[in-house]
Amino acid sequence: MSLARLLAVVRKELVQLGRDRLTFAMIVGIPTLQLLLFGFAINLDIRHLPAAVLDQANTMHSRELVAELASSQVLDFRRVVAAPQEIDAAMRRGEISVAVVIPQDFETRLARPDRPAWQVVVDGSDQSVQAAARQLSAFPLASLDYGAAANRPGTRAVPSVEIVNFYNPERRAPINTVPGLIGVILAMTMVIFTAMAIVRERERGNMEMLIATPLSPFELTIGKVLPYVGIGLVQVTLILLLGELVFDVPVRGSLLEVYLAAIVYIAAMLSLGVFISTLADSQFQAMQMAFFTFLPQILLSGFMFPYDGMPRAAQWLAEIFPLTHFLRLIRGIMLRDAALGEMWHELAALAAFVVVMLSVAVLRFRKRLD
Amino acid sequence: MAAEARAQESVIVAHGLTKRFGDLVAVDHLDLDVRRAEIYGFLGPNGCGKSTTIRMLCGLLRPSEGEVSVLGQALPRGAETVKRAIGYMTQKFSLYEDLSVRQNLEFLAAVHGLRGASARARLEEMYARYHLGELKERLAGTLSGGQKQRLALAGAVLHEPELLLLDEPTSAVDPQSRRDFWDALFDLAEAGTTLLVSTHYMDEAERCHRLAILDRGRLVADGSPQRLMADLPGSTFRVDCGQPRRVQLALAREAHVLGVAQIGSSLRVLTDRRDGADWLRERVRAIDADAEVEAVAANLEDVFVAATRKSAVEAAA
Numbered sequence: 001m002s003l004a005r006l007l008a009v010v011r012k013e014l015v016q017l018g019r020d021r022l023t024f025a026m027i028v029g030i031p032t033l034q035l036l037l038f039g040f041a042i043n044l045d046i047r048h049l050p051a052a053v054l055d056q057a058n059t060m061h062s063r064e065l066v067a068e069l070a071s072s073q074v075l076d077f078r079r080v081v082a083a084p085q086e087i088d089a090a091m092r093r094g095e096i097s098v099a100v101v102i103p104q105d106f107e108t109r110l111a112r113p114d115r116p117a118w119q120v121v122v123d124g125s126d127q128s129v130q131a132a133a134r135q136l137s138a139f140p141l142a143s144l145d146y147g148a149a150a151n152r153p154g155t156r157a158v159p160s161v162e163i164v165n166f167y168n169p170e171r172r173a174p175i176n177t178v179p180g181l182i183g184v185i186l187a188m189t190m191v192i193f194t195a196m197a198i199v200r201e202r203e204r205g206n207m208e209m210l211i212a213t214p215l216s217p218f219e220l221t222i223g224k225v226l227p228y229v230g231i232g233l234v235q236v237t238l239i240l241l242l243g244e245l246v247f248d249v250p251v252r253g254s255l256l257e258v259y260l261a262a263i264v265y266i267a268a269m270l271s272l273g274v275f276i277s278t279l280a281d282s283q284f285q286a287m288q289m290a291f292f293t294f295l296p297q298i299l300l301s302g303f304m305f306p307y308d309g310m311p312r313a314a315q316w317l318a319e320i321f322p323l324t325h326f327l328r329l330i331r332g333i334m335l336r337d338a339a340l341g342e343m344w345h346e347l348a349a350l351a352a353f354v355v356v357m358l359s360v361a362v363l364r365f366r367k368r369l370d
Numbered sequence: 371m372a373a374e375a376r377a378q379e380s381v382i383v384a385h386g387l388t389k390r391f392g393d394l395v396a397v398d399h400l401d402l403d404v405r406r407a408e409i410y411g412f413l414g415p416n417g418c419g420k421s422t423t424i425r426m427l428c429g430l431l432r433p434s435e436g437e438v439s440v441l442g443q444a445l446p447r448g449a450e451t452v453k454r455a456i457g458y459m460t461q462k463f464s465l466y467e468d469l470s471v472r473q474n475l476e477f478l479a480a481v482h483g484l485r486g487a488s489a490r491a492r493l494e495e496m497y498a499r500y501h502l503g504e505l506k507e508r509l510a511g512t513l514s515g516g517q518k519q520r521l522a523l524a525g526a527v528l529h530e531p532e533l534l535l536l537d538e539p540t541s542a543v544d545p546q547s548r549r550d551f552w553d554a555l556f557d558l559a560e561a562g563t564t565l566l567v568s569t570h571y572m573d574e575a576e577r578c579h580r581l582a583i584l585d586r587g588r589l590v591a592d593g594s595p596q597r598l599m600a601d602l603p604g605s606t607f608r609v610d611c612g613q614p615r616r617v618q619l620a621l622a623r624e625a626h627v628l629g630v631a632q633i634g635s636s637l638r639v640l641t642d643r644r645d646g647a648d649w650l651r652e653r654v655r656a657i658d659a660d661a662e663v664e665a666v667a668a669n670l671e672d673v674f675v676a677a678t679r680k681s682a683v684e685a686a687a
């Protein structure tokens with residue numbers, strides 16, 4: 001192992017990266033685009049959602065409520081239905097994404113502080129719809145002033161409206177999504193970049209020349225991968241900054257620990273990339289394999305669906321994925337002000353992943369062509 | 371006399387060197403003995419196993435069978451030691467096309483452990499010797515075939531290797547550049563470097579000190595070009611006739627005719643008969659009465675044709 005040779009590879013890789021506009025654009029573009037897409041999809045001020053109304057009370061107040069909701073333009077009442085089953089069916093068919101349900105005892109409920117007076121049923125499979133429904137709950141509705149006033153405003157234990165989330169019981173906000181996005185974006189870019197960078201040397205024939213030199217597989221691999229640690233940290237910084245500036249996502253815990261966790265996680269993703277590079281024959285194959293590792297991570301790690309709601313087998317599988325552990329770490333540090341030390345086992349799991357992957361990769365990476 | 375002893379020293383010794391890819395035998399029990407400071411040629415058609423042999427000699431491929439030692443190191447065990455002392459110029463350009471000439475050479479210098487002032491001096495020497503000074507800042511991918519080849523050679527000799535393996539270095543290069551390139555190779559040999567060069571050009575093979583002719587993975591002849599031509603078992607004739615194409619087709623069916631090639635309006639015929647002249651005259655006149663038959667000196671192509679034909683017959687038997 002020679003430091004001079006290692007640095008020669010690093011320097012060469014940096015020069016090549018500097019010349020590669022596409023990769024460069026991806027380094028900055030992917031995080032920015034994903035963050036804004038995910039973030040705004042949730043924050044977007046959505047109007048004219050197709051809606052149905054089931055007014056079982058049919059009183060003056062309930063009619064006023066419906067009229068007011070309609071005039072707010074958030075909902076577009078397409079249908080008036082007579083039974084809850086019709087809501088189900090219409091939502092399944094995709095005709096409506098929101099339904100307002102006013103129960104028969106609307107008036108009595110309004111007067112009571114412990115039960116919500118009416119319901120908004122939401123198609124939870126669509127994140128933007130959920131967000132819009134959440135706006136509804138904060139909507140100042142004049143028609144409800146009567147009931148609320150009659151019941152001393154400001155003292156209701158339960159908001160007057162209840163939001164029932166179909167299909168996606170866990171509600172999300174940028175505050176939850178942005179830390180997760182750090183993990184997701186790194187899982188995508190780091191694996192793809194390294195796997196492709198190494199396979200590219202083989203595909204373009206450079207490897208044949210390199211193997212005939214004193215360069216060792218370790219020097220070559222680490223030298224090629226090191227610049228990407230820096231790139232990963234640039235991406236982390238970019239997401240944190242955008243998260244703070246655009247979505248007000250705070251870092252409640254230590255910033256240093258965010259970066260520490262990120263470095264270990266980046267190492268895990270890079271070693272996965274190196275491993276993939278030993279399997280793939282072409283850059284295209286490397287890309288496919290990278291996506292193959294990316295999808296289950298995104299689905300099972302707890303980023304898309306709550307970990308606790310998954311079947312046992314899926315949970316076990318999720319424990320293998322670095323993203324699962326990183327999500328716990330980053331959410332803990334950023335949102336709950338947890339210390340890294342309290343979550344050392346998550347860090348240890350990531351470190352174990354790095355050791356196993358790199359060992360397998362170095363064993364597979366023979367300094368030969370056959 | 372010490373120099374003479376050195377010159378007799380073997381740099382590459384192989385016995386029964388074999389490489390199989392599945393069922394395909396790419397290199398079939400090759401015996402080689404390459405001496406210090408000579409230019410040793412590998413001559414053979416596409417797919418005869420030249421690249422595969424060179425890759426085994428560099429330690430890039432593991433032999434399926436046989437023994438080989440390079441610079442006194444038995445392979446594959448001594449591969450890493452060997453890699454410090456050899457230069458390898460791949461058949462396909464294998465430097466970085468998205469790096470400049472200078473960046474490529476600086477990278478290789480660092481990989482080979484050249485540093486500081488000595489590295490800079492060596493690079494300057496390379497720029498001057500291989501006419502790369504003007505091209506220093508050009509991206510390697512934008513160079514012409516001849517320029518790329520000079521860069522690749524500079525990259526392969528940068529660390530002053532004892533043994534230089536060149537895999538078809540002159541494909542994609544014009545005749546003048548080829549001549550210049552060979553001058554550079556002779557300079558290197560004179561300075562004590564051993565060179566192994568694969569080619570399918572006869573004129574290049576003729577420039578080598580010694581030569582191995584490969585055919586379908588097998589060594590079918592070896593020795594100095596002069597020796598190979600002198601030992602040719604048969605003789606070569608020029609046939610001038612009015613209907614060369616018809617005569618060619620007829621002769622090609624004769625068992626004693628090893629090869630017929632049309633050159634301009636005449637034919638070049640290689641037979642394995644000692645009494646070739648009379649026999650051939652009789653045959654040819656039966657087809658075209660006006661034909662003239664004249665004995666000519668053998669060249670390497672004849673050696674090549676005879677050797678590959680012989681091996682094909684042996685393979686069939």
Ligand SMILES: Nc1ncnc2c1ncn2[C@@H]1O[C@H](COP(=O)(O)OP(=O)(O)OP(=O)(O)O)[C@@H](O)[C@H]1O
Nearest residue numbers: 391394396414415416417418419420421422423461
């Ligand atoms: N990695 C490999 N896997 C399978 N077969 C191979 C491999 N490398 C070479 N071969 C086969 O081995 C034979 C010899 O190939 P090789 O490249 O050594 O020929 P060559 O003499 O260099 O030819 P050329 O003049 O075209 O470069 C060919 O039939 C080729 O298809």
Ligand SMILES: [Mg+2]
Nearest residue numbers: 420421461537
């Ligand atoms: Mg070849």
